[in-house]
Amino acid sequence: MKKMKLSLITLSALMLATGAFAGSSVRVGSAGGQELLIPVGARGFALGGGVVADAIGVEATHWNPAGVSRQEGTEVMFMHLPYFADIDVNFFGASTQVGDLGTFAASAKIVDVGAIEETTELQPEGTGVSFNPTLSVIGLTYSRQMTTKVNFGLTANYINERIFDVSANSLSFDIGFMFEPQWQGVQVGMVIKNIGPSMKFSGRGFDRTDQSFGPRAVQSSNASAELPSFVNLGFKISPPTDNENEITFLGNFQSNNFSRDVWVGGFEYGYDDKYFVRGAYNYSDQADYQYGFSVGGGLNVDINETRFTFEAAWREAEFFESDIMFTGKVIF
Numbered sequence: 224m225k226k227m228k229l230s231l232i233t234l235s236a237l238m239l240a241t242g243a244f245a246g247s248s249v250r251v252g253s254a255g256g257q258e259l260l261i262p263v264g265a266r267g268f269a270l271g272g273g274v275v276a277d278a279i280g281v282e283a284t285h286w287n288p289a290g291v292s293r294q295e296g297t298e299v300m301f302m303h304l305p306y307f308a309d310i311d312v313n314f315f316g317a318s319t320q321v322g323d324l325g326t327f328a329a330s331a332k333i334v335d336v337g338a339i340e341e342t343t344e345l346q347p348e349g350t351g352v353s354f355n356p357t358l359s360v361i362g363l364t365y366s367r368q369m370t371t372k373v374n375f376g377l378t379a380n381y382i383n384e385r386i387f388d389v390s391a392n393s394l395s396f397d398i399g400f401m402f403e404p405q406w407q408g409v410q411v412g413m414v415i416k417n418i419g420p421s422m423k424f425s426g427r428g429f430d431r432t433d434q435s436f437g438p439r440a441v442q443s444s445n446a447s448a449e450l451p452s453f454v455n456l457g458f459k460i461s462p463p464t465d466n467e468n469e470i471t472f473l474g475n476f477q478s479n480n481f482s483r484d485v486w487v488g489g490f491e492y493g494y495d496d497k498y499f500v501r502g503a504y505n506y507s508d509q510a511d512y513q514y515g516f517s518v519g520g521g522l523n524v525d526i527n528e529t530r531f532t533f534e535a536a537w538r539e540a541e542f543f544e545s546d547i548m549f550t551g552k553v554i555f
Contacts, residue, residue, distance in 0.1 A: 254481040255422035255448030256382045256393060258334050258358040263302055263314050265550035266491075269519025269536035271503030273475035273487035275457030276401060276412030280552070281316040284330050284364045287399040287414040287455070288376025291318050291366035292326040300552045307543035311335045318364070325367030334358035341387070356386040374401040380419075382450075388428030395419035395450050408461030408471075415454050423447035453479040457487075469493040473503075483509035489517075497523045501536070513541040519548075530554040 264282030267274040275287045281300040283290030302314040316330030336356040340349045359382070366376035378397040384390060399414035424445055457475040464470060475487040489503025499521040505514045519536030532552035539545055 253448065254451035255391065256384075256395065256417070256450045258332065258360055258384075259380065259382065259395060259417050260451055261304070261306070261312055261332065261334065262548075263316075263330075263332065264300070265302070265519055265534035265536040265548045266499075266501065266521060268538060268546075268548045269501035269503065269517050269534075270473055270489040270491065271475075271487040271505045271514075271517045271538075272477070273457060273473040273489045273503055275399075275414055275455045275475050276410045276459040277457075277471065277473060278412070280554070281318050281328055281330065282550075283366075283376070284316055284318075284328050284362055284378055287401065287412050287457075288328075288364045288366050288378040288397055289374040289399040289401040289412065289414070291328050291364050291376055292320075292368050292374050293401075294318060294326070294554070295320060296555055298552060298554045300550065302548065302550045304546060304548045306334075306546065307540070309337055311337075316362075325365055328362075328364040328366070330360075330362040330364070332360040332362075354387045356384075358385075359383050372403050372405060374403075375399070382422065384422070384424075386424075386428075389424045389426035391422040391424040393420055393422045393450065408459070408463065410459040412457045412459075413455070415452070417450045417452045419450050421447040421449045449480075451479070451481050453477055467495050469496075483507050483512070499523075499534075511542070513543070515539040515541070528555060 262268050262272060263285035267278060267282055267286050272286065278286035278290035280291065280294035280298045297319040299317045304312040306312050312332065312334050314330065314332045316328060318326055318328035320326050338353040338355055341352040341354060342349050360380050362378050362380045364376060364378040366374065368374050376399045380395045382395060383392045395417045396419055397414060397416045399412065401410060401412045403410045455475060455477050457473065459471060459473050461469065461471045471491045473489045477485040479485065485505060485507045487503055487505050489501065491499060491501045493499045501520065502518045504516055517536060517538040519534065521532060521534040524531045534550040536548045537545060
């Protein structure tokens with residue numbers, strides 16, 4: 224009875240949150256902490272992000288922290304994403320089980336924008352000085368299998384953005400659940416992401432000398448920006464097959480606070496638990512929505528009691544170069 228009450232309370236909270244974050248295009252581009260939205264893990268990337276009900280291991284720290292505890296033992300993961308405009312995104316994470324206490328994970332996502340030449344009002348062609356903006360997300364995750372059917376996860380992220388002589392930081396939280404009724408390979412997942420205080424830049428980069436009041440320094444005031452929060456609801460279906468072949472169908476609905484809602488449908492085919500092919504399609508009725516098809520594959524290599532996983536994924540982008548992501552994992 225207690226478990227049923229907890230499930231009803233959780234479902235009610237998620238339904239209320241979904242209504243609060245109903246998709247809208249009015250505030251597109253006005254959120255802070257955009258690096259929180261950069262995907263992690265080539266499997267979820269190839270499946271268009273439709274892994275809310277089927278994320279597993281370190282990769283789940285981004286998609287649904289409840290899935291972190293679905294990976295037994297210890298896992299280490301590295302990801303590299305050559306992003307648009309010569310921006311590089313690197314991710315490193317590790318997770319490990321701690322007895323019956325649960326699974327803990329730590330992660331770091333670093334966005335390298337590259338060198339930018341400084342310009343000023345008096346030197347619009349450049350001052351000869353370059354600076355390197357850095358965006359980073361450092362995360363800690365706790366995940367636990369609450370019952371044989373329910374997994375729970377919570378992630379806390381520290382966000383830091385530094386651009387020349389100004390910086391901004393904030394904290395965000397993700398909370399997720401997975402429910403597996405143990406019937407016909409069905410599983411559902413729910414996650415609320417990027418809940419936290421607004422970000423606001425500050426620092427001596429805002430200092431200016433106002434000659435109208437003499438040689439005194441003043442500082443301009445800048446506005447704060449909310450985090451790009453949203454709610455994700457997903458499902459997974461894995462029809463019964465033989466021991467070597469496995470096919471999974473996934474679906475996902477994402478209700479965004481700063482853009483229109485997104486729907487995802489995808490599939491994954493695996494052979495002998497070693498070779499994988501994946502594909503998905505993202506849809507939104509938002510004007511100029513740039514993502515569509517995504518595809519990818521993976522390979523598992525077992526050496527003694529250690530598994531090495533290599534994955535790659537490609538995502539269509541309409542207004543920028545298409546994205547290609549590479550991921551490596553070690554599980555032991």
